Amino acid sequence: MKILVTGSAGFIGFHLVEALASTENTIVGVDNINKYYDSSLKYARLEESGINKRDIEWYKEVKSSKYINYKFIRLNLEDKAQLLALCAREQFDIIIHLAAQAGVRYSVENPDIYVQSNVVGFLNILEVSRYFKIKHLIYASSSSVYGLNEKMPFSINQNVDHPVSLYAATKKANELMAHTYSHLYNLPTTGLRFFTVYGPWGRPDMAYFLFADSISKGKNIKVFNHGKMKRDFTYVDDVIKGIINILDCPAKPSFEWCGEKPEPSTSKAPYKIYNIGNNNPIELISFIKEIEKNMEETAKMEMLDIQAGDLPETWADIDESTNQFNYKPDTSIETGIYNFIKWYKKYYKIETVVEEF
Numbered sequence: 502m503k504i505l506v507t508g509s510a511g512f513i514g515f516h517l518v519e520a521l522a523s524t525e526n527t528i529v530g531v532d533n534i535n536k537y538y539d540s541s542l543k544y545a546r547l548e549e550s551g552i553n554k555r556d557i558e559w560y561k562e563v564k565s566s567k568y569i570n571y572k573f574i575r576l577n578l579e580d581k582a583q584l585l586a587l588c589a590r591e592q593f594d595i596i597i598h599l600a601a602q603a604g605v606r607y608s609v610e611n612p613d614i615y616v617q618s619n620v621v622g623f624l625n626i627l628e629v630s631r632y633f634k635i636k637h638l639i640y641a642s643s644s645s646v647y648g649l650n651e652k653m654p655f656s657i658n659q660n661v662d663h664p665v666s667l668y669a670a671t672k673k674a675n676e677l678m679a680h681t682y683s684h685l686y687n688l689p690t691t692g693l694r695f696f697t698v699y700g701p702w703g704r705p706d707m708a709y710f711l712f713a714d715s716i717s718k719g720k721n722i723k724v725f726n727h728g729k730m731k732r733d734f735t736y737v738d739d740v741i742k743g744i745i746n747i748l749d750c751p752a753k754p755s756f757e758w759c760g761e762k763p764e765p766s767t768s769k770a771p772y773k774i775y776n777i778g779n780n781n782p783i784e785l786i787s788f789i790k791e792i793e794k795n796m797e798e799t800a801k802m803e804m805l806d807i808q809a810g811d812l813p814e815t816w817a818d819i820d821e822s823t824n825q826f827n828y829k830p831d832t833s834i835e836t837g838i839y840n841f842i843k844w845y846k847k848y849y850k851i852e853t854v855v856e857e858f
Contacts, residue, residue, distance in 0.1 A: 502748075503527045505593045507578060507626070508600030510534055512704045513641070513695070513740060515546040517597065520741050522550070522568035529591055532600065533577040537607070538705045545848075546702055547573060578622035588629040595748060598626050598640040601671075604706055605645060608668035609809055619671035620678075627678060631686040637751035638688060639744065642676055644696040644733070644778065644815045645669035653782075654733075654816040657694070657766035657774050665812070676774060683770035689751035690771070693744070696778030696817045700737030700837060701844030709734075709838075712789055713845050716798045726807040728786030731814040733778040736832035736840075743777050746826040766821070778817020779830045791834055795842035 504521060508514040509530025521528050530550075534543050534557075544554045551567025557575055565571040576583055578600055602608075602618035623640070630638045647655045649663040664670045679690040699709050715722045752773035758764060766774040793800050807813060822828035845851070 502594040503529070503591060504748075505588070505591070505596045506530045507596070507598045508532055508641075509550075509573060510543040510547050511599060512546075512700075512702060513698060513737060514599045515550065515702055516700070516737050516741050517599070517744060518550055518571060520745060522565070522571045526570065528568070528571040529587075529593070530571065530573045531576040531578070531587070532573070534575060535602075537602065537604070542702075542705065549702075578625055579617055581625045581628065584625050584629055585632070588633050592633065593635060595637045595639070596626060596630055596635050597744065598623065598638065601641060603668070603704065605666045605668045605811060607706070608666050608671075612667045615667050615671050619668075620674055623675050623678060627682045627688070630690075631682055631688055635688065637748070638679070638690045639747060640675060640679065640690065640692055641672075642692040642694045642774065643669065643672040644694050644776075644817065645812065646673045646676070646694060647812065647815070653814065654780065654818040655694075655776065656818040657776055657821055658764060660765060666809075680768060680770060680772045683752070683768065683772035687771060689753070690773075691747060691750075691752050692774045693747075693777045694774065694817075695740060696733040696735050696776065696815055698735050698737050698740050699841060701841055703737070703841065708785070709788065709792065709841065710845075712792050712800065713796060713842060716792065716796045716800050717845075717849070717851055719801070721801045721803045722789070723805055724785065724789065724802045725805050725811060726785070726813060727804045728784065728789065728802070729813075730785045730807070730811070731782040731816070732785065732788070733780065733782045733815045733817045734788065734834060734837070735777065735779040735817075735830060736837040739779070739830035739832050740777055743822065743826070743828040743830075746828060747775070750826050775822045775825070775828075776817040776819050777822065777828065778815070778819055780817055780819045782814060782816040783834055788834065788838075791838045792842065795838055 510532035551565035552573045556563040646661040752771045755767040758769045
């Protein structure tokens with residue numbers, strides 16, 4: 502199969518390309534390499550996949566020197582003409598759409614960019630998917646869509662009409678837009694609600710990355726909600742296995758679906774939503790202690806109230822994901838944080854050595 506991966510210089514996109522490139526599939530990655538966080542990390546991920554930074558600046562397409570079945574194209578998804586031209590030339594079978602403007606708190610400060618990237622960009626992905634009859638569109642949603650919901654664990658059968666950040670609202674919009682295209686054009690779409698993904702090569706704006714960075718520099722770390730928030734931290738390798746497992750499971754119409762009592766995660770159209778989480782929420786303060794242990798340093802904590810747009814707790818019900826495509830996360834927090842800190846110290850050339858776990 503020929504697969505388009507958007508956001509391939511991003512955290513999850515990079516890991517997905519690394520996994521897919523070891524298969525017989527042909528992979529094309531696209532990313533606009535924006536400056537939401539330090540672009541040098543994005544280029545470093547690309548270099549790890551055999552894509553030379555200098556070549557990106559000179560050529561429209563760069564073939565990987567590491568994988569014969571992978572090439573990268575710098576492209577902005579808001580540019581519909583370029584995206585159409587790419588899809589017309591490549592004739593993809595599957596699109597895995599991971600590109601987005603991320604960050605709950607940043608969406609409070611810069612709402613415009615979220616609408617352009619997450620709504621306009623996704624509309625263009627839907628348009629090319631229907632034009633070129635994509636066999637399966639898989640796209641990233643978020644646990645943030647659960648918003649004001651308090652019933653735990655979060656279930657795909659719950660209503661998610663009360664988001665508390667614009668980021669979450671754009672992800673909810675993506676799910677609605679996907680359903681519309683599934684209904685109108687018989688386009689199989691699968692939305693994956695990711696729950697706090699962490700691991701090596703992660704995003705520097707994520708809490709665990711900020712904690713490690715501040716601890717290594719002797720700076721205070723900001724601990725919101727006084728460390729009482731709980732997150733369903735999900736290790737990136739488990740997420741990637743879930744995505745790969747679902748490649749050959751395109752959404753199908755549910756013949757049991759009823760408009761009088763509509764089930765939110767499915768439809769009479771080929772549309773499906775799944776949770777991709779760890780099904781094991783961890784209190785933030787415990788997560789920090791695990792980072793401290795691996796950093797071999799004590800954190801200087803600045804306890805703060807919860808921030809606007811943050812959820813006090815997330816917890817994924819993954820029964821449907823397990824039943825439908827054998828999604829079984831099995832990486833412990835201890836192993837996951839060990840792997841992250843080991844990478845972090847190597848990447849940033851911090852000399853202290855973490856003892857083997």
